[in-house]
Structures are given as structure tokens and as C-alpha cells.
Amino acid sequence: MNPRRKQRLTVVALIGLLVASAIGLMLYALNDSIDLFYTPSEIIEGKNGLKPQVGQRLRIGGMVVPGTVSRDPNSLAVSFDLVDTGPAVTVTFTGILPDLFREGQGIVATGVLTDSRQINAQEVLAKHDEEYMPPELAEKMKGIKHVKPENKSGYGSSDANSYNDKSYDASSYKNSTYESGVSGNKPSKADSTTSMNEGQ
Amino acid sequence: MWKWLHPYAKTERAYQLCVTLQPWLWAGAGVALFVGTLWGLAFAPQDYQQGDSFRIIYIHVPSAILSMGTYVAMAVAALVGMVWQWRTAYMSMIAMAPVGAVMTFIALFTGAAWGKPMWGAWWVWDARLTSELILLFLYFGVIALYGAFEDKQQAGKAAGVMALVGVVNIPIIHYSVEWWNTLHQGATISKFDNPSIAPEMLWPLLINLLGFAFFIGAVTTVRLRNEIVLREMHRPWVQALAKKQVKGAQ
Numbered sequence: 450m451n452p453r454r455k456q457r458l459t460v461v462a463l464i465g466l467l468v469a470s471a472i473g474l475m476l477y478a479l480n481d482s483i484d485l486f487y488t489p490s491e492i493i494e495g496k497n498g499l500k501p502q503v504g505q506r507l508r509i510g511g512m513v514v515p516g517t518v519s520r521d522p523n524s525l526a527v528s529f530d531l532v533d534t535g536p537a538v539t540v541t542f543t544g545i546l547p548d549l550f551r552e553g554q555g556i557v558a559t560g561v562l563t564d565s566r567q568i569n570a571q572e573v574l575a576k577h578d579e580e581y582m583p584p585e586l587a588e589k590m591k592g593i594k595h596v597k598p599e600n601k602s603g604y605g606s607s608d609a610n611s612y613n614d615k616s617y618d619a620s621s622y623k624n625s626t627y628e629s630g631v632s633g634n635k636p637s638k639a640d641s642t643t644s645m646n647e648g649q
Numbered sequence: 650m651w652k653w654l655h656p657y658a659k660t661e662r663a664y665q666l667c668v669t670l671q672p673w674l675w676a677g678a679g680v681a682l683f684v685g686t687l688w689g690l691a692f693a694p695q696d697y698q699q700g701d702s703f704r705i706i707y708i709h710v711p712s713a714i715l716s717m718g719t720y721v722a723m724a725v726a727a728l729v730g731m732v733w734q735w736r737t738a739y740m741s742m743i744a745m746a747p748v749g750a751v752m753t754f755i756a757l758f759t760g761a762a763w764g765k766p767m768w769g770a771w772w773v774w775d776a777r778l779t780s781e782l783i784l785l786f787l788y789f790g791v792i793a794l795y796g797a798f799e800d801k802q803q804a805g806k807a808a809g810v811m812a813l814v815g816v817v818n819i820p821i822i823h824y825s826v827e828w829w830n831t832l833h834q835g836a837t838i839s840k841f842d843n844p845s846i847a848p849e850m851l852w853p854l855l856i857n858l859l860g861f862a863f864f865i866g867a868v869t870t871v872r873l874r875n876e877i878v879l880r881e882m883h884r885p886w887v888q889a890l891a892k893k894q895v896k897g898a899q
Contacts, residue, residue, distance in 0.1 A: 454732050454733060457731060457732045458732045461728060461731055461732060461813065464813075464814075465813060465814075465816075468814050468817055469817050472817045472821075476821070476828075480828075480829070483776050483828075483829045484776075484829045484830045485773065485774075485775040485776070485829065485830055485831050485832055486830055488830070510830060510832075546769075547766075547767070547768060547769030548766060548767070549698065549699070549767055549768075557768075557773075557832050572769075572770070573769065574768045574769045574770050574773065574832060575767065575768055575769055576768065576832055576834065577698060577699065577767060577768075577834055578834050578835070578845075579834040579835045579836060579837040579845050580837070580845040580846065581696050581699075581703055581706070581837065581845070581846040581847065581850050582696065582697055582846070582847040582850070583694035583695065583696070583697060583847055583849070583850070584694075584695065584696075584697040586697070586847055587697030587698070588697075
């Protein structure tokens with residue numbers, strides 16, 4: 450490399466380094482503001498020594514605690530607990546929940562902190578993980594936790610009816626064609642696992 | 650080691666290279682996109698959680714990965730242009746810019762269309778989505794800056810600086826889902842040792858990724874040929890080429 454090119458390369462590298470460190474410092478300073486949500490334990494125990502105030506508008510993200518989803522039979526009001534590693538925070542919401550909402554699912558809710566452990570949410574979003582697998586593999590690896598309730602209607606077996614007790618909002622895009630394209634699905638197995646885990 | 654690259658600093662050789670590569674790139678894009686898309690949309694199994702809706706991954710992920718890949722390629726071209734002062738490097742940089750911008754747009758659009766049914770929102774200002782949007786604006790910036798100069802030599806330099814500076818955004822996009830908590834899920838296939846996707850779903854995704862890459866390459870060669878001819882109009886070899894074309898058409 451001739452000296453002039455070397456000099457230009459050094460200049461470019463230096464500028465690059467400078468810009469990168471400037472942006473890096475900026476992001477480091479803004480670190481907390483870039484997070485999309487508070488986790489339940491951050492709401493209760495505080496984040497970097499700062500506790501969210503009652504009345505503050507915020508987002509919370511956590512897992513729906515199984516068995517805590519309760520619905521008002523006469524309206525769309527619903528309440529559930531969210532948890533990460535520590536204590537749980539209760540979220541109340543009136544409206545239609547996303548399709549992926551279910552117990553054990555990651556949820557991000559936007560709302561107002563009405564009490565130190567309670568949030569009145571205006572919006573509930575479902576978070577899904579980065580794992581993609583066919584249903585039969587999911588059963589082997591995870592149990593039924595994540596099997597869509599709608600699947601059962603397609604498989605048409607009787608012992609899945611218990612699901613109707615819970616008013617999971619059945620979504621629109623399932624029908625009998627759901628089965629097509631799924632190779633080697635074992636309906637009996639799906640249902641037996643379902644009923645096992647359902648006895649809560 | 651890089652000696653073999655040097656002839657392509659000359660516009661004529663770069664043009665010839667584009668002519669040679671182009672049919673192969675188009676053929677590769679056609680085959681891979683056909684196989685990958687058909688396999689992904691019709692034959693890959695459904696997802697256990699998202700059913701058929703997850704199939705948009707076969708467009709979303711390749712376009713998102715290559716929106717970043719194209720940007721890196723653009724920045725490398727800008728670096729070569731700046732340090733070795735190749736005119737063809739700046740030309741290929743600007744040839745890639747709109748292609749990358751379109752990829753970014755496709756990634757954002759398919760992401761929104763996927764987010765609405767799954768998350769419940771078209772758009773959330775989380776770190777991943779926002780940094781990808783910034784990538785789109787960076788592409789626009791490079792294109793606009795290049796267009797703003799009358800002297801294309803100057804334009805290449807200015808846009809090149811912008812492209813180089815913007816490359817800081819690429820690791821931010823990639824690691825945004827790890828550094829901050831986001832609504833967007835973590836990386837699926839860039840964990841090469843253990844991708845979190847079943848193999849029968851992964852293969853069509855990889856094939857489509859290859860297909861998108863070929864497609865970007867093909868469109869870039871077309872644009873680079875145009876750029877070279879436009880910029881070198883006064884050169885004898887371009888005029889000879891034009892005469893040959895005209896004769897061929899008659």
C-alpha cells in the first residue's frame with residue numbers, strides 16, 4: 450500500500466472510530482430510555498433506584514401467570530398477572546386481546562400505574578419468541594403450553610371440549626383448512642397432552 | 650492478494666464483469682426464489698404458535714438481513730472509493746443504494762403486516778423497529794446526497810462519507826434485541842450453531858435468502874451498467890458500444 454493510501458485509510462479509520470465511540474456513548478447514556486418496557490420486578494423494586502410513580506403512564510412486559518386470567522362474563526374486561534423473575538403485577542384491561550394471548554405467553558401492556566402493583570392497560574400486545582417449529586415438535590419439547598386452542602376444532606376430537614370453558618377469544622383465521630400442509634400430525638397425541646395439562 | 654481486483658477499477662472492465670455476471674445472477678435469483686418461496690409457502694409445516702401467519706418470515710427475514718448486508722457492501726464500496734480512489738467503487742455504491750432501500754422498506758412493511766395479527770400492533774417504537782427505520786433514512790440520505798451534487802465525483806465522496814458513518818447503525822440493529830428489551834423477538838437464524846427453527850422450516854428460508862442475494866446482485870449489475878454508461882458517455886468504448894447496439898437494432 451503506498452503512503453498516500455495508507456494515510457487516507459488511517460484518516461477514515463480514525464473518523465470511523467470517533468463516530469462509533471460517540472454513538473456508543475450516546476446509546477449508553479440513553480440505555481434506560483431505549484428499553485421498551487419495565488419488567489414487573491422493576492416496577493415493584495425500582496430500576497436503577499428509581500421507582501415508577503403511581504399515576505405514571507408506562508409499559509410493562511412479562512409472562513402471564515397461569516391461572517390468573519379472569520374475565521368479566523358480561524363485558525370485555527379482563528385481568529391477569531404478569532411476572533418475570535420476582536413478584537407479579539396485576540394488569541386490568543378492557544378490549545380484545547391479541548390472538549397470541551394465553552397463559553405463559555410474553556405480553557407487553559401500555560397503561561397507567563393505578564397502584565404500586567396494578568396497571569390499568571389501554572393496549573395489550575403479545576410478544577412471541579424466536580423459535581419456530583411444527584406443532585408435533587412443540588409438543589415434544591414444550592408440552593401444550595403454546596398449542597393454539599383453535600387447533601382442536603380442526604382435529605375434531607371430543608376430549609378437547611374442555612377448552613371451551615375458558616373463553617379464549619377464538620380468532621378468525623382458523624378453519625378446517627388448518628390441517629392441510631401439516632405432515633404427520635398426530636391428532637390423538639395432541640389431544641391427550643392437552644387434556645393432561647388442562648386439569649388446573 | 651487483492652491484485653486480481655485492480656483491473657475492475659477501470660470502468661470498461663467493470664462493465665464487462667457486469668455483463669458476464671448478470672445472466673447467472675438472474676438465473677440464480679429465479680431458481681432460488683421459486684424453490685424457496687414455493688417450499689416455504691406451500692410445503693413447510695405450520696408453526697405451532699402462529700399457524701400459517703409465520704410464513705411471512707420467508708420474505709421478512711431475507712429482506713431484513715440483506716437490507717443490512719447491502720448497506721455493509723455499500724460502505725465497503727465507499728471505503729474502497731475513498732482510500733483507493735476508484736471511480737467504479739462510488740458507482741457501485743450508488744448502484745446498490747436504492748436496491749438496499751427497497752429491501753429495507755420490504756422488511757419494514759412485511760414486519761408491520763406480521764406484527765398486526767401476531768403482536769396486535771402495526772408499529773411499536775422499540776429498538777429493533779426504530780433502528781431499522783433509521784437504516785431506511787440512511788439509504789435515503791445517501792441517495793439524496795448523491796443527487797444533490799452536480800459534479801458526480803464530489804457527489805460520490807460526500808455520499809460515501811455518509812454511507813461509512815451510517816455503518817455504525819448495523820451492529821445496533823443486530824444487537825438491539827439483546828441490549829434492550831423490545832417487542833421484537835431475538836435472533837433466530839444468525840445463531841449458526843443452533844438456530845431456533847426446525848430444519849424443515851429453515852431450509853426454504855436459507856434458499857430464499859440466497860435468492861434475495863442473487864436478486865440484489867442482478868439488479869445492482871443492471872444499475873451499475875447504466876451508471877457506467879451514463880458517466881462515461883464521452884469515452885470511445887462507450888460510443889463504440891452504443892453504435893454496435895444501434896446497428897444491432899436496425
